[in-house]
Amino acid sequence: MFQALPILLVAVGVARATLNGACTIGSTPGTCISTSTCSSGGGTYASGYCPNDPADVKCCYKTSCGSGGNCRWTSQCTTGNTASELPAGLCPGPTDFNCCLPASSCIPKAVNSATITLIKQYEGFVASPAPDPVGLPTVGYGHLCQTTNCGEVPYSFPLTTTTATQLLNSDLKTYTKCISDYVKDTIKLNENQYGALVSWAFNEGCGAAQTSTLISRLNAGESPNTVASEELPKWVYAGGEVLQGLVNRRNAEIALFKTASGVISQPPC
Structure with a gap:
């Protein structure tokens, strides 16, 4: 057509x-x-x-x-x-x-404070656009610039920690949506398991998450803690090399994932 x-x-x-x-x-x-x-x-x-x-x-x-x-x-x-x-x-x-997307009354859950703390720790705070460790222009807490000088950001530079947090919360809606979409509704994840996956997707991208063995194994009904322990450590490469920062982040995400909680965040409804 x-x-x-x-x-x-x-x-x-x-x-x-x-x-x-x-x-x-x-x-x-x-x-x-x-x-x-x-x-x-x-x-x-x-x-x-x-x-x-x-x-x-x-x-x-x-x-x-x-x-x-x-x-x-x-x-x-x-x-x-x-x-x-x-x-x-x-x-x-x-x-x-x-x-x-079509109208929906089922909104993905926001991540908990433990997830926000983890993401902030490993993304770091950047007040004005600057290259990250692999040379990509970022600002705030890991916001990847989409236009010259991050012109799409609705806050003035240099950012404060408050405006950077607001930007992060806005950015995370993308990743809570993709994790909620990609993980079957028959799979139950608590707030820490869900948050660890959102942190991982925020770092690696929703496209990578969607096609990952990690998501396919979860959807196949394997033990979530086993899957996270075996699959997250594979995501430590940037430019073909292992980055210690990614090793540390994956370990922190695994620790968060394995932290017990009675609050269910996935499925969202």
Whole structure:
């Protein structure tokens, strides 16, 4: 169906856009980004809809994301139920071009204070955008910049620990959503098990979590504590090398995962 779109749209005109700005292919919203970024994010691009930008910047769209969602600009998501995935996005492009999901009354649980403390400890606080240990620009408590100078962050720099915490809580909604989506509702996880997985996904990305042996083993009904003990230690590499910081973080996540609690966070409803 979409192969015919470019021919159809030439007849109705081309909407001009800027880099990371909005573009439209028929009734399908998109964003003007590089073709490589579009492809790596699972999108499809079409030529001729971002004429003010360099040749490798094209209108990128993605019509399916998450559980029954579509990639839309936040302002266009009429359900108000959006999910983004950082650093590997459900939708390619800027953070306000994300996955618009069907309306749902079942909201993933927020993580507990023990999880927040763990994440803050291992992410560290960065008041203004700066490269992390592998060279990626971050700010606050592990927020990966999506635009130049982290322009998508709604707080002024340098951040305070208060605004950085607010940013972290906002970012974590993405990862509570993906863990809640990826782990079957038949699998019960307490608040510490759930929080440890959210910390891991925040560090490694929802895409990695979704395809991981860890999630598949949990969904197969194996003992959660056994799975965490055997699978989390595998996630200690960056750039092909073992990082001691990741070793330490995985050990802390395992310790949190194994901390008993009577509070169930997964499934959320």
